Structure formats: structure tokens, C-alpha cells
Amino acid sequence: MSLRTCSRRLGAVLQTQRTVLPPTSRRRYASAAVAASNLPAGLKDAIDSDAHLSNPDPQSDSQTARLVDAQSPYMVPTYVRPPPMFQQGEGCYLWDVENRQYLDFTAGIAVNSLGHSDPEIAKILYQQAQTLVHASNLYHNPWTGALSQLLVEKTREAGGFNAGKVFICNSGSEANEAALKFARKHGRSVQPDGSKFEVVSFHGSFHGRTMGSLSLTPNPKYQKPFSPMLPGCKYAIYNDIDSINELITENTCGVIIEPIQGEGGVNVATPEFLLALRKRCTSVGAVLIHDEIQCGLSRTGKLWAHCDLPTSAHPDILTTAKALGNGFPIGATLVTDEVSSKIVTGDHGTTFGGNPLGCRVAHHILSRLSDPELQTAVLKKETRFREHMSRLRQRFPSIVQEVRGRGLILGLQLSADPTPVVTAARERGLLVITCGTNTLRFVPPLVVSEAEIDEGMGILEQALVAVFEEPGVVEGTRGQQEMEER
Numbered sequence: 001m002s003l004r005t006c007s008r009r010l011g012a013v014l015q016t017q018r019t020v021l022p023p024t025s026r027r028r029y030a031s032a033a034v035a036a037s038n039l040p041a042g043l044k045d046a047i048d049s050d051a052h053l054s055n056p057d058p059q060s061d062s063q064t065a066r067l068v069d070a071q072s073p074y075m076v077p078t079y080v081r082p083p084p085m086f087q088q089g090e091g092c093y094l095w096d097v098e099n100r101q102y103l104d105f106t107a108g109i110a111v112n113s114l115g116h117s118d119p120e121i122a123k124i125l126y127q128q129a130q131t132l133v134h135a136s137n138l139y140h141n142p143w144t145g146a147l148s149q150l151l152v153e154k155t156r157e158a159g160g161f162n163a164g165k166v167f168i169c170n171s172g173s174e175a176n177e178a179a180l181k182f183a184r185k186h187g188r189s190v191q192p193d194g195s196k197f198e199v200v201s202f203h204g205s206f207h208g209r210t211m212g213s214l215s216l217t218p219n220p221k222y223q224k225p226f227s228p229m230l231p232g233c234k235y236a237i238y239n240d241i242d243s244i245n246e247l248i249t250e251n252t253c254g255v256i257i258e259p260i261q262g263e264g265g266v267n268v269a270t271p272e273f274l275l276a277l278r279k280r281c282t283s284v285g286a287v288l289i290h291d292e293i294q295c296g297l298s299r300t301g302k303l304w305a306h307c308d309l310p311t312s313a314h315p316d317i318l319t320t321a322k323a324l325g326n327g328f329p330i331g332a333t334l335v336t337d338e339v340s341s342k343i344v345t346g347d348h349g350t351t352f353g354g355n356p357l358g359c360r361v362a363h364h365i366l367s368r369l370s371d372p373e374l375q376t377a378v379l380k381k382e383t384r385f386r387e388h389m390s391r392l393r394q395r396f397p398s399i400v401q402e403v404r405g406r407g408l409i410l411g412l413q414l415s416a417d418p419t420p421v422v423t424a425a426r427e428r429g430l431l432v433i434t435c436g437t438n439t440l441r442f443v444p445p446l447v448v449s450e451a452e453i454d455e456g457m458g459i460l461e462q463a464l465v466a467v468f469e470e471p472g473v474v475e476g477t478r479g480q481q482e483m484e485e486r
């Protein structure tokens, strides 16, 4: 049994008895507790059940902690991470350096849609690495164009927007930077006096960390240390038609929206709102950008989330990344021919973007992710998740409030801090992350099986029991979403 776990249990009990002890004393008491025979029955049961945790977090004297302590002094502290260190993956599972197995419902934040260490992807990476990794965008290669063509063809085939051309880059933020520049250039071509430069985005959105994409991400906590933001960025209210009519004006060159907000809490834009947004953009001559970096590439059961919408709601630009490389860094900005007609040589560029290695692997991944069978399976799996979630709502009516999302981007809205659930689930072998305010986020590999969904949701149930039936015992896990509200 984990000494640390006992310490937590006993600490919680002592706390409810209003006894405050320094952490070292708690640890000493904890070791005594293991042997004590006169503990309250509930506590004994709790200690006993924790003894069966499959994956208790590595403790401060573990091999993992030693490794983390040795390495972290060299890393800029941009992230706070939970204790385990992952070193291997296969399918929907990860293994840490202590060889403990975790079912992964995070897929590297909606990245590993085809699972970890996919053998075909590994083979392609190996073959192409032996053939040509990079030669520069100053020269032609067979794969940048092939991937661009496939993105256009698959988008049209899937009933998506009228994509004509593609710019390939290395990440989501970069795809949004390109979209932003293209919108500005488009605005300047429509209004050469330079007055059409404003960009509207939405509260609750997340578009990335670079200065442009951060300027479109209205979270004061993350913008303030780096202010001033890009001039002309305005923030409207998601799903609020009045707010768009007010903020989107003749001075607006572009509007960017996630059809489903990922980091913001798995908030789904209504079709009426997206239609109104398109209409307003058209009426003022602003380009409409859909950021499908998290929700795209069949995560909703359609190639793109906007494929469900009538063409009168379709965007002019679409950004994608994440699952496009299944972990290999790559992003893309898809534009209509009309938008592309405003871009000339030298307007934008990248050293690594479009390299043959990334493009060949993304070409393969896109072929597989656009398979209708996979998309149908995603919807079936959504149903399975939702059945479990409904059951959890019934079992924890005051805690589990709402299920949001589409396909395999789902959010479970809790009435309380979900971070202890993240910890409790991890210590039982399941990885989940949070988003928005008190939302648990489920973005598993799209290849997750129904048996794995059952397994994971079973673990989640145990985690909810551990957290909410013995409040205060399990500590929260910080840093499990890109943008934290609190």
C-alpha cells in the first residue's frame, strides 16, 4: 500500500476533525495508521481500497521522481505535469517508465486519433526518413502537393467548404497565424486604405500561443503578461447573434471560430449561429475562418465539423493540425481560390512546413481518417460514451450536470472541480483531461474500441466514487488543459 495514499486518507479524516498537522507529521501518522487496529471502519475500508490502486502516482523517492528532478532544472517551466512519466504507447494505451499501463482518453489532446505507435505510420516514417526528410520549400518535392491535393479533394468529397488551395505548416498556432495573415491581406485587397484590419474571435476560444493566435484567444490571464496584443482584435460572445452584429463591421477583415470549442469547455456552436455568422461576414466582406484544429479530421464523425452545415454557413478558410500528423508536428491552412488569389509569393513562408516526411505521413493519415467506415464507427462509439455518461448522471445527480459535444469530442460538465477526478482516474489507470470550467474532456483515439470505452468509463465511475463519496481525500491535478479558467 502506498504510504502517501494512507497519509492522504488519514490527513483528510484528521482535517474533518479540525486537527491541523504539518505534512511530515501526517506522513508519520500515516505509517502508524497502516498498523493501527482501532481506526474507524470507513477509514480502514478506504485505506484498504487504495491499496488496490493499480497506478498510484510515483512518490518522491521513486525512479520517476529522480528522473524528473534531474531533468526539470533544464526545462523552461511552461507546464505543470502530474507525476508519471510516459515512455511508450500502443493503440489506446500508454506505459510509464515504471511500466504501468494507462488507458488514454486524451490522445495527446485530440492528436493520436489512430492510436499510439501505429505500425503503418511507423513504417512510412521509417521509409520516408530513409528517402528524403527535407529539401526546403525553395524546391519541389512529391509530397507537399500530394497532401494539399488530398486535403482539397477529401474536403469536397465530404461535403465540406469550397477549398481550393492549401498552405502547409508545422502546428495549429502556425495554421492560425497563416489564416490571420491571409485575412489581413484579403482585407487590404478589398480596402486598400488599410482600414479593414480587425479580426473578431470568441470568448472561450483557444487558437494558440503565438502572438497572433494568442491575440485571438481572449483569456486575460494568458494575454496580460504579453500585452499589448495585436491591434484590432475584438471578442464576441459565442452563440450570441447580437454580439456578432455589433462587433463585425466594415472594418473587419476576418472572423475566426471553433465550430466546437475544445479548451473552452466542449461548447458546440449552434447551426443558426454559424449561419448568421457566415451571413454577417459576407455582408461586410470579412473572411470566415473555421478553426478545426481540435474538432476536425473525423472527430465529430464527419471529416470536418462544418460538413454537417448547409453550404450557406461554410467558411472561406479552415485550419487543421493535431490529428493530421497523429503526433508528427504538422498543420495546414485550407483556403478558397478566392482567398488564395490575394496571396502572392513572399507573403508567407516556412522552413519546415510542407517537408516530405511530414507530408507523406499526413497523406497516409488523412486517407485513413477520411474513411467513412471509421466515421460511422466514431458515431457508434459516441453513443456508447453517452450511455455511460447518462448512467453517471443518474448515479451522481448533483455532480454530473450535462454532456456536451459531438462524436468523440465530449465534455462532462461537473458541478465541482474535476481535477481530483483526473488524479483518481489516473491512479486507477485512466487518463482524462479537463477544459472550460469544471468540465472533464474526452478526446480518445478514434480507434478506441467499445470494450476500451467500457473499461475507461468503469474506471471513471470508480474515480467519481473516490472523489465525491469521500470528499477532500484525493488531490487535484493541475495543468490538464491549455487554458485554465481558475
Ligand SMILES: Cc1ncc(COP(=O)(O)O)c(C=O)c1O
Residues within 6 Å of the ligand: 109, 171, 172, 173, 174, 176, 206, 207, 208, 209, 258, 262, 263, 291, 292, 293, 294, 295, 321, 322, 482
Ligand atoms: C482549436 C485549437 N486551435 C489552435 C490550437 C493550437 O495548436 P498548437 O498547439 O498545435 O499550436 C489548439 C491547441 O490546443 C486548439 O485546440
